[in-house]
Amino acid sequence: MTGPASTLERPRRTPDLPIGPGGPSVATGDGGAAGQAPVGAALIAAWLLVAAITLLFAAFTATLLARRAEADWRGGPLPAVLWASTAVLLLSSGAMEWARAGGRRGRRDRLWAGLLLTLVLGVVFVGLQWTAWRQLVRIGVYMSTNPHSAFFYLLTGAHAVHVAGGLGWLAQALARTRRAASAAAAMAAVDPAAVYWHFLDVLWLYLFTILFAL
Amino acid sequence: MTVTHEAHPGHRQSFLTRYIFSQDHKIIGLQYLFTSLFMAVVGGFLAMLIRMQLGFPTAKFYWAQWLFPGGFANNQIKPDFYLAVVTMHGTIMIFFVLTTALSGGFGNFLIPLQIGARDMAFPFMNMLSYWLYPPAIVVLLLSFFVSGGAPNAGWTSYPPLSALPNAAPGSGLGQTLWLISLAILIVAFLFGSLNYITTILQLRARGMSLLRMPLTIWGLLFTAILMLLSFPVLFAAAIMLLFDRLGGTSFFVPAGLVVGNTVIQHAGGSPLLWQHLFWFLGHPEVYVLILPPMGIVSEVLATHARKPIFGYPFMVGSMAAISFLSFVVWGHHMFVSGMHPLVGMAFMTTTLAIAIPSAVKTFNWLATLWRARIRFTTAMMFAIGFISLFVTGGLTGIFLGSPAIDIYVHDTYFVVAHFHFVMASAALFGIFAGTYHWFPKMFGRFMNERLGKWHFWLTFIGIYLTFFPMHFAGIAGMMRRIFSTGLYAHLQGLAWVNIFISLAAFMLGAAQLLFIWNLFASLVRGQRAPANPWGATTLEWQTSSPPPHGNFPGALPEVHRWPYDYSVPGAPEDFIPQTVPVTAVPAPVHGGSGEGPPGGKGQ
Ligand code: HEM
Ligand SMILES: [Cu+2]
Numbered sequence: 001m002t003g004p005a006s007t008l009e010r011p012r013r014t015p016d017l018p019i020g021p022g023g024p025s026v027a028t029g030d031g032g033a034a035g036q037a038p039v040g041a042a043l044i045a046a047w048l049l050v051a052a053i054t055l056l057f058a059a060f061t062a063t064l065l066a067r068r069a070e071a072d073w074r075g076g077p078l079p080a081v082l083w084a085s086t087a088v089l090l091l092s093s094g095a096m097e098w099a100r101a102g103g104r105r106g107r108r109d110r111l112w113a114g115l116l117l118t119l120v121l122g123v124v125f126v127g128l129q130w131t132a133w134r135q136l137v138r139i140g141v142y143m144s145t146n147p148h149s150a151f152f153y154l155l156t157g158a159h160a161v162h163v164a165g166g167l168g169w170l171a172q173a174l175a176r177t178r179r180a181a182s183a184a185a186a187m188a189a190v191d192p193a194a195v196y197w198h199f200l201d202v203l204w205l206y207l208f209t210i211l212f213a214l
Numbered sequence: 215m216t217v218t219h220e221a222h223p224g225h226r227q228s229f230l231t232r233y234i235f236s237q238d239h240k241i242i243g244l245q246y247l248f249t250s251l252f253m254a255v256v257g258g259f260l261a262m263l264i265r266m267q268l269g270f271p272t273a274k275f276y277w278a279q280w281l282f283p284g285g286f287a288n289n290q291i292k293p294d295f296y297l298a299v300v301t302m303h304g305t306i307m308i309f310f311v312l313t314t315a316l317s318g319g320f321g322n323f324l325i326p327l328q329i330g331a332r333d334m335a336f337p338f339m340n341m342l343s344y345w346l347y348p349p350a351i352v353v354l355l356l357s358f359f360v361s362g363g364a365p366n367a368g369w370t371s372y373p374p375l376s377a378l379p380n381a382a383p384g385s386g387l388g389q390t391l392w393l394i395s396l397a398i399l400i401v402a403f404l405f406g407s408l409n410y411i412t413t414i415l416q417l418r419a420r421g422m423s424l425l426r427m428p429l430t431i432w433g434l435l436f437t438a439i440l441m442l443l444s445f446p447v448l449f450a451a452a453i454m455l456l457f458d459r460l461g462g463t464s465f466f467v468p469a470g471l472v473v474g475n476t477v478i479q480h481a482g483g484s485p486l487l488w489q490h491l492f493w494f495l496g497h498p499e500v501y502v503l504i505l506p507p508m509g510i511v512s513e514v515l516a517t518h519a520r521k522p523i524f525g526y527p528f529m530v531g532s533m534a535a536i537s538f539l540s541f542v543v544w545g546h547h548m549f550v551s552g553m554h555p556l557v558g559m560a561f562m563t564t565t566l567a568i569a570i571p572s573a574v575k576t577f578n579w580l581a582t583l584w585r586a587r588i589r590f591t592t593a594m595m596f597a598i599g600f601i602s603l604f605v606t607g608g609l610t611g612i613f614l615g616s617p618a619i620d621i622y623v624h625d626t627y628f629v630v631a632h633f634h635f636v637m638a639s640a641a642l643f644g645i646f647a648g649t650y651h652w653f654p655k656m657f658g659r660f661m662n663e664r665l666g667k668w669h670f671w672l673t674f675i676g677i678y679l680t681f682f683p684m685h686f687a688g689i690a691g692m693m694r695r696i697f698s699t700g701l702y703a704h705l706q707g708l709a710w711v712n713i714f715i716s717l718a719a720f721m722l723g724a725a726q727l728l729f730i731w732n733l734f735a736s737l738v739r740g741q742r743a744p745a746n747p748w749g750a751t752t753l754e755w756q757t758s759s760p761p762p763h764g765n766f767p768g769a770l771p772e773v774h775r776w777p778y779d780y781s782v783p784g785a786p787e788d789f790i791p792q793t794v795p796v797t798a799v800p801a802p803v804h805g806g807s808g809e810g811p812p813g814g815k816g817q
Contacts, residue, residue: 006782006784006785006790006796006797007775007776007779007782007790007796008522008776008778008779008780008782009426009775009776009779010527040416041335041336041412041417044411044412044415044416045335045336045408045409045412048407048411048412048442049408051442051443052404052408052442052443052445052446053446055443055444055446055447056446056447056449056450057450058447059446059447059449059450059451059491060450060454062490062491063450063454063465063487066484066487067465067482067483067484067487070482072481072482142462143457143461143462143463144461144462144463144464147464147482150457150461150463150464150465154453154454154457154463158453
């Protein structure tokens with residue numbers, strides 16, 4: 001050994017983290033000093049939120065799978081309007097991607113218009129879900145009518161609540177797009193919202209399948 | 215998402231934004247800690263009621279009847295009120311004291327400070343997280359005052375007792391409030407854990423690589439992941455149970471139940487489903503309560519033993535293993551639910567596997583203490599006490615993990631003893647160790663060490679006297695939640711054991727008053743503490759006590775070494791802060807020939 005040991009830290013085989021900005025998982029270390037979290041923070045939070053909501057619906061649907069194995073399980077009526085709402089939600093995801101493609105090319109106007117379209121389609125989706133619930137109520141299918149209807153209202157309702165949250169998020173991204181200095185800056189606010197929005201879309205396809213196709 | 219945090223130290227804040235609706239993680243952490251302390255007093259008081267009844271079932275308690283006119287009759291506790299007290303005690307202690315103090319309190323206070331950030335990634339969300347907690351408390355405690363009283367289905371709220379509003383007095387509005395209260399609190403936890411994970415991943419100071427994080431941060435990180443992935447499941451279960459109660463659905467209620475001489479309307483649900491969902495949360499939740507103390511204790515041990523923590527990578531790895539395994543063992547709470555023996559075997563295997571990383575940690579702690587120059591501060595004594603309690607409780611866990619034994623002692627006081635050692639006592643010791651250790655950082659003053667030592671010994675002895683005899687009561691057949699030993703012939707011989715336990719519990723409870731006194735007295739007239747009173751290496755000790763708004767005056771610190779450089783040979787002092795550059799021997803940066811020998815030496 002040469003000279004006094006200056007640390008008891010195990011030398012690492014992989015190179016140590018470079019001191020300074022850059023590098024893969026590097027901490028920016030400015031802890032919001034600039035008044036703004038680093039770009040990645042909101043994106044990470046969006047993915048974490050997606051993970052948590054996935055577990056929520058995993059719990060719901062695990063219960064559904066256990067319940068449908070019982071002898072008294074009967075499928076329920078499928079309100080046709082759900083096909084329309086499914087299409088609208090898919091379209092909204094498309095609009096979101098169209099907006100982001102524009103944003104990546106620096107076109108803030110298209111980003112803005114596309115987000116607005118996403119938002120409007122999202123509102124339409126909630127409206128159509130509402131119609132579906134009203135139709136079912138009209139033919140006398142309530143939450144407590146049978147096991148299928150219980151899960152139907154539970155899952156579509158819980159999904160709609162999350163869509164409502166997503167609408168708020170979209171509105172916030174829209175406002176940020178308006179105020180942002182450039183399209184690239186706006187994308188920092190749009191990307192996390194997009195993760196969440198596409199997740200809601202996939203979630204709906206999953207719920208639709210598990211409620212009616214299985 | 216905008217971060218509304220203001221980092222300029224000169225920024226003017228009103229009293230309201232500074233101490234009440236604060237977005238400063240340090241204030242939020244203290245708010246969580248003090249609110250948890252309040253709830254600990256409530257929960258502790260309920261524990262005293264339980265011990266009063268079990269120790270002295272025939273005594274008359276006039277003051278208690280005055281306090282809870284609905285719960286007492288003829289100055290004696292009513293059986294259903296006893297169950298409500300047990301339920302509320304468990305709920306409060308697990309969700310409203312230990313979880314909130316460890317994750318909300320220490321998590322908030324320590325994460326930005328120890329990783330070298332100015333605040334959390336989302337300070338506004340952080341504030342919301344705290345401000346959901348008091349409403350959850352109000353809703354929960356309100357249940358004492360509604361018709362039917364507080365819920366009495368246990369902290370696990372098994373249906374159908376918890377699903378049918380007329381199943382028992384507490385199954386009415388009280389149970390509904392319980393569910394709503396938990397739902398609110400779960401949202402608070404969600405906001406918290408989102409924030410913790412993002413902050414740890416994104417806002418570490420320069421040079422703070424993952425494997426240079428203090429073990430406390432690792433414990434809190436794994437805890438946040440567990441919370442993020444397990445609490446949504448309880449949330450889902452709570453919503454379905456609410457629908458069963460209010461919406462006439464039958465998720466958890468089977469057909470053909472007769473309540474009050476009428477057949478209920480529900481059909482086809484399964485109460486077992488609730489148990490699966492509950493324990494899918496419930497088991498990770500117990501690790502949510504032990505991983506942060508594991509981190510805290512590692513840190514306190516290293517600091518006050520003036521030695522590097524032994525086997526740092528193994529400490530991290532064992533926490534990872536424990537976190538992963540904690541998701542696949544929930545069935546060990548359900549061995550008597552009629553599960554297939556093969557499934558029971560599978561759950562036994564995963565359960566016993568947890569003993570391996572747990573043992574790794576224990577031996578590493580002991581190795582850290584081995585031939586150390588220990589400073590017996592109060593924080594250190596609580597940390598060492600933690601190891602003892604964790605081993606005692608962990609060993610009975612291994613017994614319970616095998617179905618052949620568990621079927622015999624399930625839902626007896628043996629289980630009560632197990633989880634009070636490992637969860638209540640060990641986690642509480644983690645909180646105490648952390649409080650005595652970081653109090654100087656929080657308030658710039660020391661807690662009184664003399665009182666602290668009294669507190670330690672009375673608590674440590676009190677815990678063993680209180681909870682150890684419960685093993686024997688359990689093996690002798692005393693069921694948990696039973697209202698009196700007088701009810702069954704085979705329990706009557708246990709009356710004196712319960713008197714003994716109750717007396718010990720009263721002493722244990724009284725000892726905590728010492729702590730509360732010490733805490734508040736030290737706030738105003740504790741001895742002034744310097745910035746780094748323990749000679750510690752981590753970043754929070756390299757700023758003033760208490761740290762200013764924004765944590766580090768001037769530039770943020772840069773990290774050059776791991777957090778456990780204690781007693782480095784040749785160093786001028788017996789600790790080297792993480793901010794000190796490695797000069798004598800170049801740090802093994804960028805590969806090169808940096809495979810120098812200094813590493814492993816102190817281990
Ligand atoms: C070596 C590790 C452990 C093993 C093998 C283990 C095993 C078990 C088993 C099998 C049970 C079910 C007993 C029954 O209900 O019949 C149980 C209950 C329990 N354990 Fe552990 N445990 C361990 C560590 C822990 C830790 C670290 C905590 C908390 C910090 C904890 C908290 C609990 C609680 C709260 C219960 C009771 C839940 C209830 O029924 O209300 N355990 N444990
Ligand atoms: Cu468990």
